[in-house]
Amino acid sequence: xxxLLLAGATGLIGSAVLRQLLDDPRVAQVVAPxxxxxxxxxxxxxxxxxxETLPADSDWWDVDGAICALGTTRAQTPSPEAYRVxxxxxxxxxxxxxxxxxxxxxxxxxxxxxxxKSYFRYARIKGELEDAITSIGFPSLTIARPGFLSxxxxxxxxxEHAMVTLLRFASPVLPASARINPAATVAxxxxxxxxxxVAGKRIIISAQIARAADRPR
Numbered sequence: 001x002x003x004l005l006l007a008g009a010t011g012l013i014g015s016a017v018l019r020q021l022l023d024d025p026r027v028a029q030v031v032a033p034x035x036x037x038x039x040x041x042x043x044x045x046x047x048x049x050x051x052e053t054l055p056a057d058s059d060w061w062d063v064d065g066a067i068c069a070l071g072t073t074r075a076q077t078p079s080p081e082a083y084r085v086x087x088x089x090x091x092x093x094x095x096x097x098x099x100x101x102x103x104x105x106x107x108x109x110x111x112x113x114x115x116x117k118s119y120f121r122y123a124r125i126k127g128e129l130e131d132a133i134t135s136i137g138f139p140s141l142t143i144a145r146p147g148f149l150s151x152x153x154x155x156x157x158x159x160e161h162a163m164v165t166l167l168r169f170a171s172p173v174l175p176a177s178a179r180i181n182p183a184a185t186v187a188x189x190x191x192x193x194x195x196x197x198v199a200g201k202r203i204i205i206s207a208q209i210a211r212a213a214d215r216p217r
Contacts, residue, residue: 002028004067005033005098006067007067007068008071009034011071013069031063033047065106066105070090099138109186111145111146112145113126140193144204145205146186149182181210
């Protein structure tokens with residue numbers, strides 16, 4: 001049985017990861033630190049903390065692996081400095097802490113186009129984070145680079161929801177790299193990679209996610 005830590009459990013992909021982990025018989029415990037309480041579950045350890053005050057000496061960092069789905073948007077965090085802290089510094093801190101406690105596997109939600117040399121800030125920060133976490137030395141590291149995500153519609157992002165609807169309609173004629181990446185599929189791929197703990201580093205690109213979503217279950 002496995003104990004995993006999930007960072008970002010209230011986000012689009014993170015909430016999908018949480019649901020699947022709690023339903024997975026291979027997982028004994030899920031540690032999901034959040035600011036506000038999650039719905040209670042027999043397998044869930046839900047430390048209430050802020051990302052700024054994570055207790056580095058807590059024993060709940062002692063896990064077999066971790067999945068990080070932390071992230072924000074430019075609309076939610078217009079300050080460039082604050083944006084970098086949330087999308088780079090916090091995930092790197094979490095990865096460092098779980099590795100210091102012996103975690104073997106780590107899975108990260110990054111983004112299509114991630115590149116530390118990109119002209120675009122968003123892609124550059126994602127690429128820099130990928131490089132920084134790679135340097136930590138996890139025996140098993142998986143990085144997902146999803147494209148356009150779908151999941152539960154969010155009213156405050158009506159235009160994004162409309163785009164998802166359009167892409168879903170056009171999906172049969174689009175190449176895999178341009179199709180929607182369902183949050184539930186991204187979550188499933190991250191979980192499988194973390195539990196399998198395959199040695200080395202692997203990157204899952206948006207086309208692979210789209211093809212996985214098309215496969216019958």
